[in-house]
Amino acid sequence: MANIPAELRSLPLEHIVGSPLVAAIKAQALAAKTTVDFIKEVGLKPDDSWTAVDDQTGYEARYVEFKFDRLVEERDTSTDPPATVQKIVPSKLTVPMLSIVPIPYLRINDMTIDFEYQIRDVETSESTSETKISTSAKMNGWFYKVQLKGSFTYRTANKRETDRRSTLKITVNAVQDEIPEGLARVLDILSDAMKVVPISEGTVVTTPTGGSGET
């Protein structure tokens, strides 16, 4: 077996299973950081007029404003009997950016690791420990430590060319997760700040209809 690369010859099993686990945790943390960066870049803008806790930059919510025509019904009391008129009122809406764009937040739902592993060495070591529980009782524990060392399966195509592709296969399933509770509350507060402001008086589009005030 002289062709086995040294780095694969003696690979503890815990690292083969543990390394993808650590990688998934790092990937999840990176995804969370991407979400924070997205919020800072898209939904907020730095505000130098104040400083946040721990001397961090203060931020201000980024708003988007747009005009639209709103159909409004008004009761005209100048006539007898009072009538209802419909008016088109040019208005503007101020919306926090964060409340209208989906915030990307990916979560790794599950991960499957498939691999073939050849056990090449079994190291066994034994140790005995003695623990005093109280002045009258003693507990003897016998510990048994085993370490499996091995290598991934590899294939040799011919004498000149060695295929070092391992058979490790990792399937990661990531889903769009619900946003954290604190962030959801922030979005609720921002949504409450949405307001429609009339820009002008508006234009009457229907003639007054009489009496009952119903349209």
Add this chain to the structure above:
Amino acid sequence: MEKAEVSLKAVVTGLMQALREAKLLGDMESARLIKTYRKSMPSFSVPAFAISEVEVELRFAVAESRELRMRGAQPGDIKIKISPETLKGLEPHQISQLRIKFSPVELRVFEKPEEG
């Protein structure tokens, strides 16, 4: 130098210990991230994963009983030959296959029933 035969108990124990240590590696990474999360992303929960199920298929050949007696194997333990080179030279009927499914469980807390 590879050993000719090993204890089946040692192999299975080794697998379980490897899984426990793999989980520990993941937990250590999560613990390392706590400080960063507290500072930069306090409303996010620190990622941590559980190993929900592990399925292992083990191929081996049982060592001869005469060898077992000579090597003083403990009762309930089986000495096996596991090296790929040994298995390659055996007939298919001489090779045993063991499929083990590990499902880690949470430690249970037992409460002492009230006397009365």
